[in-house]
Each structure stands twice: as structure tokens, then as C-alpha cells.
Amino acid sequence: MELVVQNREESGYPLSFTRVDAQEGTIPLIWTPLMNQEDGFRSYPGDYGKQRRPSLVIPVKNGNYHVKVALGDKEREGRTSIKAGAGSIMLQQIRTKAGEITEREFIVRVEQQELRLAFLGDVPQVQSLQIKPIHCPTIFLAGDSTVCDQCSGHYPYTGWGQALPLFLTAGAVSNHAKSGRSSKSFIQEGRLERLESLLGKGDLLLIQFGHNDQKNDERGTAPFADYLTYLAEYVATANNKGATPVLMTPVHRRAFTESRWLEDTHGDYVRAVVGLSQKLGVACIDLAEKSKQLFEALGPEGTKPLFMWTDPNEYPQYPEGTEDNTHFHVKGAIEIARLVYEGITEQERLRQTFGQANKTLKEEQR
Structure with a gap:
């Protein structure tokens, strides 16, 4: 089943996500503590940066997931990085001009029954996410x-x-x-x-x-x-x-x-x-x-x-x-x-x- 998540804020940041599929509802962004032990299940992606940010955590089954993300903002420039899981770098400092919306795609591996994403970068601007399971190597x-x-x-x-x-x-x-x-x-x-x-x-x-x-x-x-x-x-x-x-x-x-x-x-x-x-x-x-x-x-x-x-x-x-x-x-x-x-x-x-x-x-x- 495809999951669509949309930023409900008028500007791309700060972020506040809601589901817009059959299970409509707010998905919270979670602040998490730093982990000093090497355990990928306990480290969250929002903590992998000089400026820490909360992580988007979505319960899913284990497997591979295709993520399509719309980046940018109607009024502001953006510079967005996305990390997943235990700090995996999916996108790095994608620049968008004011009024520009651009789409990017990547694949995330889930092995802890949670899809974890964090929106980092100097000025992260995120409009929406489309997430669906995918069979791939x-x-x-x-x-x-x-x-x-x-x-x-x-x-x-x-x-x-x-x-x-x-x-x-x-x-x-x-x-x-x-x-x-x-x-x-x-x-x-x-x-x-x-x-x-x-x-x-x-x-x-x-x-x-x-x-x-x-x-x-x-x-x-x-x-x-x-x-x-x-x-x-x-x-x-x-x-x-x-x-x-x-x-x-x-x-x-x-x-x-x-x-x-x-x-x-x-x-x-x-x-x-x-x-x-x-x-x-x-x-x-x-x-x-x-x-x-x-x-x-x-x-x-x-x-x-x-x-x-x-x-x-x-x-x-x-x-x-x-x-x-x-x-x-x-x-x-x-x-x-x-x-x-x-x-x-x-x-x-x-x-x-x-x-x-x-x-x-x-x-x-x-």
C-alpha cells in the first residue's frame, strides 16, 4: 500500500506531517537522545548533524521502500539533506530556489519495523513524501x-x-x-x-x-x-x-x-x-x-x-x-x-x- 505524507505547514519548514491516505492523521516528529553505543536500532537520523532535528518515524513492515520526496517552497530558498535509519545519507544539500519544487527518489532499507527519516541541511524545505514497498536487490x-x-x-x-x-x-x-x-x-x-x-x-x-x-x-x-x-x-x-x-x-x-x-x-x-x-x-x-x-x-x-x-x-x-x-x-x-x-x-x-x-x-x- 502506498503512503502519502504531506507537510501541513504553509512554508516548507518547520515541518508538520499528516497522512493523506485511508489512515489520515498526524505523524509526529520525534526528538531522540544521542546514542554512544553502536546499535542501529537506537540511533535516529535526526541526530546525525551539527544541528540536531527531530525524526519522522513511521511504523512499517521490514523490507525495502521507495521514497519520492517533493522539495522546495513557494517563497523561500532551500538547502535540504535527508538521512534515514542510523544516519544513512539519502540526499545531500539539495538546493532549491524560491518558488521551485523539485522531486527526488531513493530507496530505504527497513529492518526495525520503522521507517525513520530526518530532514537536515542548512534550510530544509519539504512539501510531501510518497512511500511504497518495493522489491529490489x-x-x-x-x-x-x-x-x-x-x-x-x-x-x-x-x-x-x-x-x-x-x-x-x-x-x-x-x-x-x-x-x-x-x-x-x-x-x-x-x-x-x-x-x-x-x-x-x-x-x-x-x-x-x-x-x-x-x-x-x-x-x-x-x-x-x-x-x-x-x-x-x-x-x-x-x-x-x-x-x-x-x-x-x-x-x-x-x-x-x-x-x-x-x-x-x-x-x-x-x-x-x-x-x-x-x-x-x-x-x-x-x-x-x-x-x-x-x-x-x-x-x-x-x-x-x-x-x-x-x-x-x-x-x-x-x-x-x-x-x-x-x-x-x-x-x-x-x-x-x-x-x-x-x-x-x-x-x-x-x-x-x-x-x-x-x-x-x-x-x-x-
Whole structure:
């Protein structure tokens, strides 16, 4: 059943939504507390921004939903971003002139029986939403903190998986990556088993591990031994469900040598992934190489805005600022997600389903 939601205010913002279908009634916007634990069911999209806003929460069945949104205002200019779920970026700073109404579309994955949306940006202007269930392929993500849905209390820490929906015009994203996990611990905690219950024919499973496989603790794996064994288990799981596995080399850290070139901190783990993809005949996105080219082109100073380098008191939760060379600022997550999407479109077997470039993104957000 299609759900139509309309802003009942005369101007695009502030927002106050009502249903205009058979179940007509007001849908409240909900203020929610910041979450400092990585649990996507507890973080709400309105809390992923410098200026927090309430979230629109609509009870629905789990699945994929197509959302068409009318943005703009009769009298005011707008600059609107939309986030969903646990901070997934659906639209980023869409500009509208006074008197201009424009439509945008995206697909949201729901796994907690609530469709959660937030309208952010400098001047959000929203007229209406049309929401309906859709059967379409889903990109499932397995990985670590560089990929995961970071919790709202850690914003602007952002995993590239939170930014990947920004680039898609077909298909949904279901992010199951978790901070601190290795290829081994992810399986031991039952997370791959959970993914197996959700994967279906035509879906993708993107697999990126390596950062924590290097650890000298119970998470650690040897690159040409059990690391390969565990990665092969992800591949087999996807194949058994009719989904397409995609191995990924781990994204680089911001580790520059004195000569301005990146230090390869992953070493044999990168070579192990490439070799396994060739041995098993599965797709591989060499994110290590792609991120190396990006970071070296930007240089030591130019890469700081991509990572969690923040000034003291720039964000209230980080009064002393941050200097993190592993994890991404929202800006960096978007750029890495761009590389991941590029890698998807370079795979002949994936291009037909997910390869249509998001023209709106290219025009408005580059």
C-alpha cells in the first residue's frame, strides 16, 4: 500500500506531517537522545548533524521502500539533506530556489519495523513524501568501523556504508558492519549467520575486513592462512543464497611517509584478498588501491578533512578535538563511498543492476 505524507505547514519548514491516505492523521516528529553505543536500532537520523532535528518515524513492515520526496517552497530558498535509519545519507544539500519544487527518489532499507527519516541541511524545505514497498536487490555490507553505521553520539564519525545510498538510484543498502570486528570475530559472533538469513537471489554482499585482522589479540588472523579461510566462508554463504559476493581490499589509513607517499599498513592482507578473488573467480574491488590514489593526490594536509581531524569545540562531544587517521569524517565517508560505487560499476556482472550513475548527485554535490 502506498503512503502519502504531506507537510501541513504553509512554508516548507518547520515541518508538520499528516497522512493523506485511508489512515489520515498526524505523524509526529520525534526528538531522540544521542546514542554512544553502536546499535542501529537506537540511533535516529535526526541526530546525525551539527544541528540536531527531530525524526519522522513511521511504523512499517521490514523490507525495502521507495521514497519520492517533493522539495522546495513557494517563497523561500532551500538547502535540504535527508538521512534515514542510523544516519544513512539519502540526499545531500539539495538546493532549491524560491518558488521551485523539485522531486527526488531513493530507496530505504527497513529492518526495525520503522521507517525513520530526518530532514537536515542548512534550510530544509519539504512539501510531501510518497512511500511504497518495493522489491529490489539489496547491497549487504560486512565489515568493520570504516564501513559501519556509526552511532549518533559519535557524529561526525561516519562509515562509508552510511554514505553509499547517496550514490544509488537502484537497490537498497543494509549495513551489518560493526566496529572492531575482524573477518574472524564477525563470524564468531553470529553476524554472518544473521546475514545468511537475509540474503536473497540478486543481492550483493560486499566484504571488507583487514584492519582488525592485523590485531595481536583473539581477533587476529594470518593473511595467507585463516584470513583466507574466513573470507571464503563469506563468499560461500553468498553463493549458497544466490547472492553475488564482492571481496574488497581494506581501505587505507592516513599514514604518509616523509616523501608524501602512503605507507602500506595492510601489506599481505591486500595481496591475500586479490589472490583469493582470482582463485575463487569472484568480483574484487581494490579499495586499497583506489584510496591510495585518492589520498596521495590530496596529500597529507588535503586528506585531513576526510578523516576525523576536528578542532577543539568544533563538535560539542569532542571538546579537545580529534586527530584520527583511520576513521572517516562524513566528508571522507562520502568520498570513499564514491570509490566503492565506482568499483561496483566497473564490474560487468554488477553494472546492469547497480551501475546507473546518480546524475543528480554528480550535478549538485561534486
